[in-house]
Amino acid sequence: MTTGAMAVGWNARRRRAFLAGLTPALAVMALLTIAPAVYLFATSLTPLNLTMPQTAWDFSEPHYNYLDLWEDPRFSNSVWIQTKLSATTVVLQLALGLAIALLLNVSTRIRRLARSGFLIPMVLPPIVVGILWRVMFTVDVSPFHRAMAFVGLPIGSLITDPSTALWAIVAVETWEWFPFTMLMMLAALQMIPDSPIEAARIDGAGSLQLFRFVIFPYIRHALVVAALFRLIDSVKAFPLIYVLTNGGPGDVTQVTNYYAFIQAFNFSLWGYASAIATLMVAGTFVLSWAIDRLTGAADARDD
Amino acid sequence: MAKETTPRSGRISRRTVLTAAAASAGSSLVFGIGTAPAQVGQNRPFQGTTLNVSCWSAPYPRFLADYIPEFTEQTGIRVNYDTPGFPIYNQRVDLELSTRGSAFDVLNITFIFTSRWIGAGWFTPLEPYINDRNKTPAGWDFSDFLAGAVAPLRDRNNVVHGVPWIADAFMSGCSRFDIIRAAGMGMPDTFDELERMCATVHNRDGVPAFVTENHFGWTWIAFLQGFGGNVFRNPPDDLMPTLDTPEAVAAAEFFAKLVRDYGPEGALSYNYDAVVAALRGGRVNYSSNNQAFLTQMGEAGSRVAATSNYSIFPKGPAGRFPGVGVHGWGIPAGSRNKDAAWEFIKWSMSKELLTRIVREKGYGAITRQSILDAPFFKERMTINGVDIAKIYADTINLAAAGYMRYRTVHVYPQVNTQITQAIERVVSRQMGARESLRQAQTNSIADLRRAGVRLQ
Numbered sequence: 184m185t186t187g188a189m190a191v192g193w194n195a196r197r198r199r200a201f202l203a204g205l206t207p208a209l210a211v212m213a214l215l216t217i218a219p220a221v222y223l224f225a226t227s228l229t230p231l232n233l234t235m236p237q238t239a240w241d242f243s244e245p246h247y248n249y250l251d252l253w254e255d256p257r258f259s260n261s262v263w264i265q266t267k268l269s270a271t272t273v274v275l276q277l278a279l280g281l282a283i284a285l286l287l288n289v290s291t292r293i294r295r296l297a298r299s300g301f302l303i304p305m306v307l308p309p310i311v312v313g314i315l316w317r318v319m320f321t322v323d324v325s326p327f328h329r330a331m332a333f334v335g336l337p338i339g340s341l342i343t344d345p346s347t348a349l350w351a352i353v354a355v356e357t358w359e360w361f362p363f364t365m366l367m368m369l370a371a372l373q374m375i376p377d378s379p380i381e382a383a384r385i386d387g388a389g390s391l392q393l394f395r396f397v398i399f400p401y402i403r404h405a406l407v408v409a410a411l412f413r414l415i416d417s418v419k420a421f422p423l424i425y426v427l428t429n430g431g432p433g434d435v436t437q438v439t440n441y442y443a444f445i446q447a448f449n450f451s452l453w454g455y456a457s458a459i460a461t462l463m464v465a466g467t468f469v470l471s472w473a474i475d476r477l478t479g480a481a482d483a484r485d486d
Numbered sequence: 487m488a489k490e491t492t493p494r495s496g497r498i499s500r501r502t503v504l505t506a507a508a509a510s511a512g513s514s515l516v517f518g519i520g521t522a523p524a525q526v527g528q529n530r531p532f533q534g535t536t537l538n539v540s541c542w543s544a545p546y547p548r549f550l551a552d553y554i555p556e557f558t559e560q561t562g563i564r565v566n567y568d569t570p571g572f573p574i575y576n577q578r579v580d581l582e583l584s585t586r587g588s589a590f591d592v593l594n595i596t597f598i599f600t601s602r603w604i605g606a607g608w609f610t611p612l613e614p615y616i617n618d619r620n621k622t623p624a625g626w627d628f629s630d631f632l633a634g635a636v637a638p639l640r641d642r643n644n645v646v647h648g649v650p651w652i653a654d655a656f657m658s659g660c661s662r663f664d665i666i667r668a669a670g671m672g673m674p675d676t677f678d679e680l681e682r683m684c685a686t687v688h689n690r691d692g693v694p695a696f697v698t699e700n701h702f703g704w705t706w707i708a709f710l711q712g713f714g715g716n717v718f719r720n721p722p723d724d725l726m727p728t729l730d731t732p733e734a735v736a737a738a739e740f741f742a743k744l745v746r747d748y749g750p751e752g753a754l755s756y757n758y759d760a761v762v763a764a765l766r767g768g769r770v771n772y773s774s775n776n777q778a779f780l781t782q783m784g785e786a787g788s789r790v791a792a793t794s795n796y797s798i799f800p801k802g803p804a805g806r807f808p809g810v811g812v813h814g815w816g817i818p819a820g821s822r823n824k825d826a827a828w829e830f831i832k833w834s835m836s837k838e839l840l841t842r843i844v845r846e847k848g849y850g851a852i853t854r855q856s857i858l859d860a861p862f863f864k865e866r867m868t869i870n871g872v873d874i875a876k877i878y879a880d881t882i883n884l885a886a887a888g889y890m891r892y893r894t895v896h897v898y899p900q901v902n903t904q905i906t907q908a909i910e911r912v913v914s915r916q917m918g919a920r921e922s923l924r925q926a927q928t929n930s931i932a933d934l935r936r937a938g939v940r941l942q
Binding site: 230232234235251255257321342345430432434435448449450451 | 577580581584602753755764900903910913914922929932936938
């Protein structure tokens with residue numbers, strides 16, 4: 184047997200060994216992720232209505248739900264609301280998380296304590312966050328509203344005013360999740376070697392120049408990853424809306440997953456709700472892929 | 487707000503057992519019924535069975551939690567009991583029932599889901615239990631339940647699927663009648679008087695005049711019908727929504743003015759718990775809502791117990807249409823403990839236990855005629871000289887005309903959502919009443935067609 188043939192045989196055995204090692208994980212993933220996704224998509228091709236079980240396997244008009252969605256103004260409105268919510272919360276969380284991470288990127292006792300304190304909102308269950316802020320937004324019992332009234336600046340209810348309801352959700356969502364981006368930014372900042380920073384300072388770089396030309400290139404990848412995580416998570420901003428506004432007043436805070444929830448759980452129209460969910464999964468996937476491609480192209484240009 | 491209640495199984499004091507036994511014996515004497523008050527010491531065929539029971543959070547199911555240890559003591563049946571909030575309960579149960587799962591043994595049949603849940607065959611017919619003397623003694627007397635309350639729990643063939651634990655009447659109540667009286671006014675009897683009263687007393691003593699629950703698919707309908715409108719053209723046969731009629735527009739404008747101009751700040755966020763808390767605390771004055779909620783103003787612990795007042799719901803230009811909501815216990819088709827589940831329903835709806843709940847907790851939304859007629863009930867249900875039992879009986883009688891049919895059609899949840907959103911848009915000035923209701927009408931038609939309803 185030649186040396187080349189032996190190498191090929193060893194490589195094949197190694198690939199098989201890797202595959203054997205990965206198989207349990209792949210099987211679990213297929214069972215827990217892919218199978219439900221396939222079922223979701225299959226259901227979206229039916230008019231499944233829970234009160235009519237025979238509709239579960241009715242594939243006579245597989246495109247009907249998607250055509251119906253195309254003509255449903257409440258769905259397109261919910262996508263627009265979702266877009267506003269996701270864009271603003273992700274930008275605010277990144278900005279706030281980065282700003283505080285820069286402030287805390289020094290090892291002193293007080294800053295270590297502050298770091299732990301800032302993490303509290305993130306570790307609270309979302310439903311608890313919702314209830315906490317529900318109290319804060321209820322005018323006649325809220326300490327915030329009472330304090331504002333006491334200093335002569337009374338504020339009306341933020342969650343029942345259509346011009347502020349969505350921004351109240353944005354504020355709470357940002358409060359809850361900026362610690363996540365802060366943690367990621369802190370980790371990225373601590374990976375930056377001291378030498379380029381010192382060299383830039385010796386060369387007379389100011390704080391802004393230091394950030395723009397030295398620090399930012401180091402943390403850019405972490406920033407993109409944090410943005411992706413938060414973007415995907417923002418699409419799931421359900422508990423806050425459920426507790427704080429119930430999608431209202433009217434439908435000004437009715438994001439896409441809330442609309443799907445109403446169709447499924449209030450009206451029992453699971454086929455239609457599955458079509459909405461399928462489009463949400465596809466949209467999130469395409470968006471993540473596009474961001475990844477864009478940042479990859481930018482990296483290639485820099486290199 | 488959701489509230490979970492767990493009975494303290496196995497922690498019954500001797501005093502509790504003695505009190506329970508004495509009260510049961512006393513009730514039996516009052517009603518002349520020979521049903522065994524307790525099976526303690528007797529054969530317990532369901533010993534060791536565990537029942538999963540759930541109902542939305544309302545006064546009766548909350549009160550019932552205190553008595554469940556006695557049921558366990560009598561029958562040997564353990565009960566996992568929970569009472570989540572109304573929307574959470576409905577969503578959870580709708581999904582569970584649709585799978586015909588066995589997770590629950592006894593469930594509340596929610597009024598707006600009666601047609602859907604019973605019509606789909608998701609609940610067990612109860613006649614085999616009610617009519618079997620081995621399972622139900624004659625003294626339990628199913629015919630004692632109000633016919634109007636049992637009606638929504640029957641299917642198209644008139645078969646009973648639930649035992650009504652509440653026939654809740656929509657009425658009016660105020661927390662600070664002293665303010666209204668000082669203004670030289672009484673409880674309003676017409677919509678015009680209601681508006682005049684609100685305009686006169688709003689923010690007197692710092693108390694906003696009006697508040698109502700933000701479930702407008704319930705609280706607005708009495709106004710809609712009072713103005714001569716309805717939800718559907720001719721329910722349950724013709725389900726074409728009629729949300730954009732001139733009567734509906736007038737009702738929405740009137741109602742929105744009450745909520746917006748005479749309500750507390752953030753009135754749109756008040757669910758039933760918040761309404762009751764605000765009324766009991768004297769933070770708002772007048773409300774139209776369920777009797778079971780409003781009468782909590784007169785209970786011990788309420789800051790307004792001495793100043794609360796009550797009346798039948800006012801009449802509008804087209805008449806008086808106070809809502810009546812019926813909820814009942816049923817056994818899910820998928821339950822594996824149906825006989826034990828019936829034991830629970832039988833016990834929880836017995837004259838003896840209901841009598842105790844009225845006497846000990848002040849519960850008033852009773853569905854048994856014999857209790858409604860009992861002198862002690864009238865006495866217990868008189869608050870500050872107002873005969874609540876009469877308001878209740880008058881309201882139930884009014885509803886016998888059939889104007890609540892809109893609520894028992896299987897697609898009402900769809901229209902309910904549209905109504906709530908439409909009224910929110912009007913109250914928050916996003917849209918005028920006409921435009922908002924036209925949108926609700928369009929959306930309702932789309933939702934009903936999507937659900938397979940043929941509209942003409």
